[in-house]
Amino acid sequence: MRGRVMLGLVLTLAAAPALAQAPAPLAFVQPLSPAATQAVQERLREAGVYMRAPDGVWGPESQAALDRFQQARGLAATGSLNLATAQALGIALPQVLSVPEQAAGPAAGLSPRAVRNVQQRLRALGFYQGGADGVWGAGTQAALERFQRGRGLEATGQINPMTAQALGLNPGNLDAPLR
Incomplete structure (x- = not known):
């Protein structure tokens, strides 16, 4: 298995406006499967910010492309695939939120x-x-x-x-x- 850095989807849920003192937003991070990572790379390529062939492996080129996409679209440059970025890329949440095929336990996917x-x-x-x-x-x-x-x-x-x-x-x- 080739080494890879995992890309994850970050969802931030705003706190209820009725609270007097707003706590920090709730964040949820889920690693993306290689297929979902490849879908993100394909969309970044279509947007003209990723020049390599989509391969499902998140590396420095993929990260730089995501950063360029967020900056070009006036999105918060979080360095993460968040809801706003996924929507701007035209990626449906069910497409990226599917359970990775390797998510069977703490050592899943480790050689x-x-x-x-x-x-x-x-x-x-x-x-x-x-x-x-x-x-x-x-x-x-x-x-x-x-x-x-x-x-x-x-x-x-x-x-x-x-x-x-x-x-x-x-x-x-x-x-x-x-x-």
Whole structure:
């Protein structure tokens, strides 16, 4: 599996206007499947801001195209695919909000090599006592949650770019050899 940075849809829901003191808006982030990512890339290409062939892998070129699209359309340059950007691209929410085919568990989509890398880093940092066998189990899950709490990250037990970076792994390629 090629390494990739995940693109996610961010939905922000405004608070009720009746509240005297408006809290921060509620945000929801959902990773996009490769098919949904490819659809976004196709729309960015049609808009003339993405020059590569849509491949379903979100990388620096895709991110730069999204930034250019948001700026050109006078949208908030959030760097994320949000509701306003999806609407401006003409992308229907059901198209991008479908459950990714790899969303079966905390290690879904991770190769044994990537799991070994996570286990080795957790072990080196003192959070994991087991062997680096490349199998995601309860011990790996618990160790990752402890690591996330210890680093002030949301303890989801899921590998995301922030957790990967905090572990010292390449967020775009978890299979990459450890440094």
